[in-house]
Amino acid sequence: MESEDQFEKHVAERLKRLRVERGLTLDQLADLSGVSRAMISRIERSEASPTAALLARLCSALGVSLSVFFASAETEPSPLARRDDQPVWRDPESGYLRRAVSAQGTGSGTDIVEVEFPAGAEVRFPGRPSGRSQAQHVWVFDGVIELTVGDTVHRLEAGDCLFMNVGDVHGYRNPTDQPARYAVVISLGP
Structure with a gap:
């Protein structure tokens, strides 16, 4: 299992990756989610940990569930989740x-x-x-x-x-x- 610092880095990287994949600027994601541009930027730099409500708003704007957000792109698909x-x-x-x-x-x-x-x-x-x-x-x-x-x-x-x-x-x-x-x-x- 990941340490808390590693996981916060994963959250930061995942948020930025999803935003960029969707062709969204920080301002566009802020408009779609109702989360300030400054906060999104801080999360993407691992300077802030998002709350559940804030992360739910970001995921909704990105069109993904929280589970999809937390899924690791590096993980090989498997029917078994240990x-x-x-x-x-x-x-x-x-x-x-x-x-x-x-x-x-x-x-x-x-x-x-x-x-x-x-x-x-x-x-x-x-x-x-x-x-x-x-x-x-x-x-x-x-x-x-x-x-x-x-x-x-x-x-x-x-x-x-x-x-x-x-x-x-x-x-x-x-x-x-x-x-x-x-x-x-x-x-x-x-």
Whole structure:
């Protein structure tokens, strides 16, 4: 597994590579994502670690899921994703830990992510366009989370599963003093 410094460098390189591949300037990506040009530049230089909400906005503007963003271009495609090889990222703001469980480079239209969500943590997402054909299931293994989807707050406990459009999710919150663990299964659509 990568060290935190190596992973931050990977995030910086990946963001710049995706932006350049799409022919976007820093200003264009800033306009599309609503993230300041200065912040994007700092992330690309490994001077700032993006929060989950900020990274979600950048990925949406680039047209990729977080799992695709974290996938290593150097990794050989394999149907098997060993735990030690799965990309892990910690949100610097909420402390949530995100593990991309899916095998990389298989061409599958589904991503599977495991999340460890700290007690009392919250992640808010600004409104995002929901026309990207991405849907997701959130399946809680342990603890409690509250998801704000559109105008509705759903309280999910162990064993509960909720289906939604990715763009309709406005926030995740752990209202308890215990950590929560859940899976997110994302359908990337056509």
